[in-house]
Amino acid sequence: MTPFTIRFIGILILTLGLLGQTYVTNGAEQDSRPNVLVLIVDDMNDYGFYKTYPGAKMPYMDEFKKTAITFRHAYCASPVCGPSRAAVFSGLYPHTTGHYLNGSDPWRKGMLTETESLPELFQRSGYNTFGWGKIFHAKLAEGREKAMFLNEVHHGGFGPFLAEEDQMLGRFWGAKGWEGPDSDFPDVRNADAAIEYLQQDHDKPFFLVYGLWRPHTPFTAPKRFFDMYDLATIAFPPPGYKKTDLSDVPPKGQALSRIWGERWDETGGSDPASWRKLLHGYLACTTFADWNCGRVIEALDAGPYADNTIVIFWSDNGFHMGEKNHYEKATAWEKAALTPMAIRLPGGKHGGKVCTRPVNTIDIFPTLMDFCSLESPEHTPDGTNLMPLLKNPKTKWDKPAITSYGERVFSARSERYRYIRYPDGLEELYDHKNDPNEFHNLANHPDMQEIIDAFDQWYPENWAKSWGGRNG
Ligand SMILES: [Ca+2]
Ligand SMILES: [Ca+2]
Numbered sequence: 400m401t402p403f404t405i406r407f408i409g410i411l412i413l414t415l416g417l418l419g420q421t422y423v424t425n426g427a428e429q430d431s432r433p434n435v436l437v438l439i440v441d442d443m444n445d446y447g448f449y450k451t452y453p454g455a456k457m458p459y460m461d462e463f464k465k466t467a468i469t470f471r472h473a474y475c476a477s478p479v480c481g482p483s484r485a486a487v488f489s490g491l492y493p494h495t496t497g498h499y500l501n502g503s504d505p506w507r508k509g510m511l512t513e514t515e516s517l518p519e520l521f522q523r524s525g526y527n528t529f530g531w532g533k534i535f536h537a538k539l540a541e542g543r544e545k546a547m548f549l550n551e552v553h554h555g556g557f558g559p560f561l562a563e564e565d566q567m568l569g570r571f572w573g574a575k576g577w578e579g580p581d582s583d584f585p586d587v588r589n590a591d592a593a594i595e596y597l598q599q600d601h602d603k604p605f606f607l608v609y610g611l612w613r614p615h616t617p618f619t620a621p622k623r624f625f626d627m628y629d630l631a632t633i634a635f636p637p638p639g640y641k642k643t644d645l646s647d648v649p650p651k652g653q654a655l656s657r658i659w660g661e662r663w664d665e666t667g668g669s670d671p672a673s674w675r676k677l678l679h680g681y682l683a684c685t686t687f688a689d690w691n692c693g694r695v696i697e698a699l700d701a702g703p704y705a706d707n708t709i710v711i712f713w714s715d716n717g718f719h720m721g722e723k724n725h726y727e728k729a730t731a732w733e734k735a736a737l738t739p740m741a742i743r744l745p746g747g748k749h750g751g752k753v754c755t756r757p758v759n760t761i762d763i764f765p766t767l768m769d770f771c772s773l774e775s776p777e778h779t780p781d782g783t784n785l786m787p788l789l790k791n792p793k794t795k796w797d798k799p800a801i802t803s804y805g806e807r808v809f810s811a812r813s814e815r816y817r818y819i820r821y822p823d824g825l826e827e828l829y830d831h832k833n834d835p836n837e838f839h840n841l842a843n844h845p846d847m848q849e850i851i852d853a854f855d856q857w858y859p860e861n862w863a864k865s866w867g868g869r870n871g
Pocket of ligand 1: 442
């Protein structure tokens with residue numbers, strides 16, 4: 400090493416040291432903005448969270464709800480993983496971006512390549528950002544993940560997969576308890592990482608995202624979660640199932656219900672034993688996800704950030720387990736659009752309250768912008784700032800929650816009704832006050848025209864051309 404090199408390194412160390420000092424001092428003295436903990440579950444429907452399925456168990460979230468505002472009518476912008484998450488993290492609807500389907504490559508095609516994401520906005524606004532697990536369900540452009548999260552994100556994946564003899568319809572299906580260690584599950588390892596982060600000292604407020612891979616298929620979880628249910632006595636069929644339900648549904652709706660036709664035909668209505676088994680698996684995976692989220696929340700509560708953190712729990716979409724003769728998501732009905740969602744304010748303000756106003760997970764973006772005093776992004780998010788509802792969950796609210804699945808597959812939910820319009824103009828309308836399972840399509844009832852007209856004003860004028868992708 401030459402004397403020059405030694406001197407240069409010395410100056411570098413000194414400079415970095417001074418920079419570090421300034422940084423910490425500023426952070427400690429000036430920044431009292433709240434931390435943010437985001438918990439995302441994958442494909443979790445209303446069964447356990449909203450108690451629509453008798454006996455579905457979510458003990459940890461039951462406790463959490465006592466300290467949070469539960470949004471009983473929360474809906475996703477898209478009823479599948481990738482587009483739903485793209486909408487939340489960009490604040491833009493699928494009909495704005497053209498990303499309606501899984502596999503549309505939302506972050507590498509079209510306007511989202513140049514749209515600031517929520518984690519990027521947090522980082523630019525002076526937050527530490529930490530992401531772990533399933534977050535986007537889509538590839539990001541080179542360097543983009545680094546611009547979002549300070550850590551190197553560990554994703555994990557859908558595994559572990561069941562042994563071939565236990566699979567049904569391929570490796571993504573099947574239902575059986577896992578005999579190996581808990582650590583075989585990415586959700587467990589990722590929760591551990593989030594817990595560790597919550598116990599560390601941070602020089603700035605943080606934005607932490609923990610994304611789970613369950614209750615998404617394959618339906619496997621540590622065996623003890625399967626043992627919490629008795630296969631022989633679980634409620635069966637699910638309360639929302641009616642064999643002839645599709646008779647009053649327009650052809651496009653019927654087609655969506657058959658998007659994976661053979662899956663339902665082979666292991667559903669014609670094979671109740673397999674259907675029951677899958678239901679058992681879904682319940683077990685729901686309870687497993689509840690446990691993982693609960694561990695992270697308990698760590699938050701036991702650590703230094705308990706009182707200055709906003710916690711947001713949501714699922715990227717709902718899930719059919721036979722309702723409308725369909726498994727999974729990718730429909731315009733309540734079962735796929737409704738998502739568990741609860742927000743705990745620092746200090747647990749309004750804990751235990753239930754907000755019945757229709758909201759959308761896309762509203763998270765503008766809400767956090769306001770709540771955490773973030774910089775303004777260049778784009779204007781489509782969602783609605785939920786601050787009025789966080790201040791008073793009974794605030795008057797006229798806007799319905801919009802969910803779409805493909806160009807002009809429009810669905811909207813008010814507090815009482817769900818309205819659906821397909822590209823050919825055919826419609827469905829359900830009155831949830833009298834028909835919570837959406838059995839009776841009232842769209843052609845003459846008394847309902849006024850209700851339909853009210854929804855019509857929310858029908859988007861422009862529908863971005865689809866970037867394609869795949870069904871499901
Ligand atoms: Ca999903
Ligand atoms: Ca029906």
